[in-house]
Amino acid sequence: MDKDLFEKRKKLICELAEDEMYVPMKEKEMAVFMQVSREGRAEFSRALEELLKEGKLSLTAKGRYIKPDESLMTGIFISNARGFGFVEVEGREEDLFIPETRVNGAFHNDTVQARLLSGQRGKRQEAEIVRILNRGTRQVVGTYQASENFGFVLPDNSKFASDIFVPKEGAGGAVDGHKVIVELTDYGDGRRKPEGKVVEILGHANDPGVDILSIVRGFGLPVEFEEKVLRQAQRAGSEVSEADMQGREDLRNVCMVTIDGEDAKDLDDAVSLTREGNDYLLGVHIADVANYVQENSALDREALKRGTSVYLVDRVIPMLPHSLSNGICSLNEGVDRLALSCLMRIDAKGEVTDYNITESVIRVDRRMTYTSVKRILEDGDAAEREKYSSLVPMLEQMEELARILRARRKKRGSIDFDFPETKILLDGTGHPVEIMPYERNTATRIIEDFMLLANETVAQHFYWLELPFVYRIHDTPEMEKIQQLGIFISNFGYGLKASKEEIHPKEIQKLLGKVEGTPEEALISRLALRSMKRAKYSVECSGHFGLACRYYCHFTSPIRRYPDLQIHRIIKEQLRGRLNESRVQHYQALLPQTAEHSSRMERRAEEAERETEKLKKTEYMEDHIGRRFEGVISGITGWGIYVELPNTVEGLIRISSLTGDSYYYDESNYEMTGRDTGRKYKLGQRIAVIVEGTDSFTRTVDFVEDDYGRGSDEAGSQ
Numbered sequence: 001m002d003k004d005l006f007e008k009r010k011k012l013i014c015e016l017a018e019d020e021m022y023v024p025m026k027e028k029e030m031a032v033f034m035q036v037s038r039e040g041r042a043e044f045s046r047a048l049e050e051l052l053k054e055g056k057l058s059l060t061a062k063g064r065y066i067k068p069d070e071s072l073m074t075g076i077f078i079s080n081a082r083g084f085g086f087v088e089v090e091g092r093e094e095d096l097f098i099p100e101t102r103v104n105g106a107f108h109n110d111t112v113q114a115r116l117l118s119g120q121r122g123k124r125q126e127a128e129i130v131r132i133l134n135r136g137t138r139q140v141v142g143t144y145q146a147s148e149n150f151g152f153v154l155p156d157n158s159k160f161a162s163d164i165f166v167p168k169e170g171a172g173g174a175v176d177g178h179k180v181i182v183e184l185t186d187y188g189d190g191r192r193k194p195e196g197k198v199v200e201i202l203g204h205a206n207d208p209g210v211d212i213l214s215i216v217r218g219f220g221l222p223v224e225f226e227e228k229v230l231r232q233a234q235r236a237g238s239e240v241s242e243a244d245m246q247g248r249e250d251l252r253n254v255c256m257v258t259i260d261g262e263d264a265k266d267l268d269d270a271v272s273l274t275r276e277g278n279d280y281l282l283g284v285h286i287a288d289v290a291n292y293v294q295e296n297s298a299l300d301r302e303a304l305k306r307g308t309s310v311y312l313v314d315r316v317i318p319m320l321p322h323s324l325s326n327g328i329c330s331l332n333e334g335v336d337r338l339a340l341s342c343l344m345r346i347d348a349k350g351e352v353t354d355y356n357i358t359e360s361v362i363r364v365d366r367r368m369t370y371t372s373v374k375r376i377l378e379d380g381d382a383a384e385r386e387k388y389s390s391l392v393p394m395l396e397q398m399e400e401l402a403r404i405l406r407a408r409r410k411k412r413g414s415i416d417f418d419f420p421e422t423k424i425l426l427d428g429t430g431h432p433v434e435i436m437p438y439e440r441n442t443a444t445r446i447i448e449d450f451m452l453l454a455n456e457t458v459a460q461h462f463y464w465l466e467l468p469f470v471y472r473i474h475d476t477p478e479m480e481k482i483q484q485l486g487i488f489i490s491n492f493g494y495g496l497k498a499s500k501e502e503i504h505p506k507e508i509q510k511l512l513g514k515v516e517g518t519p520e521e522a523l524i525s526r527l528a529l530r531s532m533k534r535a536k537y538s539v540e541c542s543g544h545f546g547l548a549c550r551y552y553c554h555f556t557s558p559i560r561r562y563p564d565l566q567i568h569r570i571i572k573e574q575l576r577g578r579l580n581e582s583r584v585q586h587y588q589a590l591l592p593q594t595a596e597h598s599s600r601m602e603r604r605a606e607e608a609e610r611e612t613e614k615l616k617k618t619e620y621m622e623d624h625i626g627r628r629f630e631g632v633i634s635g636i637t638g639w640g641i642y643v644e645l646p647n648t649v650e651g652l653i654r655i656s657s658l659t660g661d662s663y664y665y666d667e668s669n670y671e672m673t674g675r676d677t678g679r680k681y682k683l684g685q686r687i688a689v690i691v692e693g694t695d696s697f698t699r700t701v702d703f704v705e706d707d708y709g710r711g712s713d714e715a716g717s718q
Contacts, residue, residue, distance in 0.1 A: 003296075007589045010047045014056055017067050024064035053111050053134050072113045072130065079108035081158040087114045087127060090596070093478075094125065102128035105189050108159040109136025139183050140164060141218035143205055143697070144174040144198065153182045153196065156218050158698065162193050170197030179205050179214045208429045211696070212314055212612055219608040221310055225302065225321050232299045233321040236292040236328050240336045244291060245361045251341060252363040256285060257391060258331050259368045259447050266318075266325040267332065268559040270339070270364050271450050273398050279353070280346045280401045284454035285362050287329045288338035289558035290568040293320070304594070307601025309560035313424050313432075313612045318560070325559045333367040340568055342454040342555070346401065350408035355457050359575060366391060373443035399442055402449040409452070413506030413548035417525050422648045424616045432620040435647045451556045452547065458571070460551035463541050467579060468587035469570060470563045470595050472552045474535040474544040476502055481531040487670055488527055491684035492520055505548045520684065523632050523644055534603070537563050537595035563598045566591070614699040617649045621701045622694045628706050633685045636672050638665045641681055643689050643703055651701030653689065658705065 016022055016034065025033065027048060036044045048065065051057040055074025057065050068074075073096065075089035083100035085108075096114055098106075106112050111134040114127040140160060142153040151166040151174065164182050166174075174180050181200040188194040202217065203210040216223060225233075256272035272283035293299045303319050310317040318325055331337050339362045345354040366388065375381035376392060377399050385392055410416070421438040455472070462469045482503050486496045494514055497507050508528055515521045532546060537554075544552040558564040570587060573579045634650060635642035641653040655663055661674035663681075672681040681687075689703035 004586055004589060006043065006047065009044070010051055010056075013047060013051060013065075017057060017065060024060060024066045026063050027065070030065060055113070058113070059131075069113075072115055073127070074111065074113050074133065076136065077103075077106045077108065077110045077112045077129065079103075079106075079159045079161060081161055083161050087112060087129070089114075096125055096127040098127055098129060102126075104129045104132075105187060106132055107135065107137050107187055107194075108157070110134065111136060135184075135187070137184065139181050139199065140196070141179065141181055141202070141214050144171070144176065144178045144180045146171070146174070146176040153180060153198070154697075156214055156697075162188065164196045165193045166196055166198060172198035172201065174198045174201055177205050179203055179210050181217060209314075211615055212312060212430065215608055215611050215615065216312070216317070219604055219611075221317055221604070221608060222302075222306060223317055226298070228298045229302045230321055230323070232297060233292075233324045236324055238327055240328070240338055240361070244338055245336070247359070248338070249341070249358045249360045251283070251285070251339075251360045252336065254283065254362070255365050255391075255394060256283065256362060257366045257368045257394075258333075258364055259370060259373055259443055262369050262371060265322075265330065266559045267330045267364075267367065268325075269447070269451065269556050270331045270362060271398070271447070273394055273401065275397060276345075278348045280397070282344045282346055282401065282450060282453070283341055284344075284450055284556065285331070285339040285341045285360065286454075286556050286564075286568075287331055287559060288340050288359065288568065288572075289320070289324070289329045289565055290572060291338050292324060292329060293565060295569060299324075303562055303565060304597070307562050307598050308605050310605040310608055312609060313616050314426055314430055319562065320559060329559055331362070331364050333364050336361055336363055338362075340555075340571060342457055344453065344457060346405075346453075348404070350401075350404040352453065352457055355461070357458060357461060357571060357575070359572060368443075370441065370443040373446070374441045377442045398446050398450075402442075402446040405449045405453055406445070409449075409547070410509065413504055413509055415505050415508045415512065415528075415546045415548070417512070417529055422613070424613065424620070426616070432616040435617065435620060435649070455553055455555050456547075456549055456551060458555045458567075459541070459553035462553075462567075462570070462574075463551050465574070467570065467574060468539065468584060468591050469541075470537050470539060470553065470567050470591055470598075471541045472535060472544065472554050472563070473538045473540070473542045474546045474552075475533045475542065476545050477532050479503070484670070485528060485531040488683040489524060491682045492524070494524075505545055520632060522646070522648070523634060523684075527634070536599040536602075539591045539595055561598075562601075563595065566594055566598075611699065615696065618694045618696050618699045618701055621649055621651070621691055622696070625691050625693060628688060628690050630686060630688050631703075633681060633683055633687055636665065636670045636681060636683060638667075641672060641687075643687055649701060651689070651691070651703040653703045653705055657692075659707075 027045065031041060031044050048057065052059060055068055058068045058072065060066060073089045075087040077085055077087050079085040085098045085103060086095040087098060088095050098114065106129045110132050112129045113131040113133060115130050117126040117128055140153065140155050142155040145152045145154060149168050151171050153164040153166055155163065166182060179202040180198045181202065182196040183199045184194055184196045186195040202213055254272050256270045258267045258270045260267055268287040270285040272285065274281045293303060306319045309319045339360045341358050341360040343356045343358065344352050347353050372384055372388065373395060375384040376388060376395055423436045423438050424432050425434040425436060427433050459471060479501065482496065482498055489496065489511065494511060496503065496511060511528065512525060515524045541551055543550050553567060554561055554564045555567060556564065558568050573583060629645050631643040631645040633641055634644040640655045642650055643653060644650045661676045661679065663672050663674055665672055670683050688706040690706045692702045692704045694701050
């Protein structure tokens, strides 16, 4: 059954359950009533199962289907190592807090139904889990610990609060210290631990590469492509066919370049620029990946499942096979390629006065790197300018236009987080040897500015066409988090203007302008970013707070992001006049799930990337035990003080290690105060620390305060 028919069946089931005359039925009774054929029973069961997961139906104790209980909420349970947890409910601003005594057997990532409890605990609504609709975890990655007659697996993910019992016959050959994948055979309860069997041995915990592999498998990241997916990718060929070029705008005589990092192989965006009077004619040309990845093909289903490419410390896990992303879909120098081009006329104020979105054929003149463009524009490198002499005038105009676009965005209040990301350099065995900043420069900003403009232009075009689309949205931050940020920055002498209800992005922008070039810039920028809500994909165009714009989408990276690929299909169908009523209904049914799934896969990728970074940062600091660093207090809790170093490593000074006094934690002001001495620790305060220890299992670093210069000095600016 195709997707449209399946969704229609689900809709009919819901309509039946909501009918006033409906009498609760079991599955078999409902199938007979709805005249489901014997061959269609499996699909009917699947439809009922999905409706339960989505919270659109409920199941009575006797197995009858009814309208959902309005006092119940359906969501994903997020466990905490200390036993309690939260339920994320789609569309609800705040997660539900689940006390340890009300978890009722739920595991991390389970889809559950929760009932609100009367009364309030802290700042979140309390609830209890009343039904587990779907187990979200079948397998767990962890370290095997052997005993004489049985074993245990200690999960890598701290969100799994319990270790897993493994009977002797379920060890699968694992020995003490092996990293393993254990399949859960029993989820346990309040009295019994979960039970499982070892289904795969990844290697010993100390073997090179096993640490990252464990994270990859722990997050369920698919690495290898199935043979049929690879074959389909290879059938795309290596050259653009004459048939594929038919009906497209021929832009092969337009001078254009790609600008990427030195090691980039999947070049999916090219830019061109000319002047006409006072106007700039900017072209942003994006690889037409949708031409080679047909809807609902094996390639498409795999790309949707992955949702995004994942960039880990030591590897990239691509959304599409390399034969596509590095081949026919890569805008390589000097070869014909298919593209979707957004051609914009921009006036001297940075306003787009006219534009055209079109299917095109392009040929990139030069493959440029960020380093080369920086040398030409920032450093005035004579040799580099000579090497690319024919392109220098266009590059200088690009720099000029980018500056205009940035000023225009700044004027409307767009927030530009210009703090250095980090790059962790590994040796041949995967051991970290250096943590370096990823600096932005003129070249990276040119590409950012042009891509942002193309994304806005495409989003507003389709918004006003009133067609189904996938937007990138970013909601206004919660005022509680903005108030916390205000407390933090006050320790540095900065302030924020905000009403009780909301803050304008311009105020965050002003703050970042004030801290620019100061020692605390990176820390404050990062904490300002953390105070924001997470951007996500949506079929509703509700605006982008961070960019201070009404319309925004992701159009420019279909090689590595599924939403971009999805909207490319819509754009192409609209351009070809094929978006009839049937196709509009198809996308209306399909896109909400696509947006929600893509947002979830993006979160998974970010968490995996963050965990690999934490792991390698912990390993790096292991080589610096006993060394002294200077850092800034980035967090204060009841159990200790978090300190961030200039190299972005964060560690904890445990409250038990603070000497000479007992300390009181003031939660409202995020301060730690000595009861006897009155000594204070505040957010943003500079502090000298010694690296006391590391734990690669929990990926944490422990500091002690260095009051007396005891540690051997390590350059604090490292």
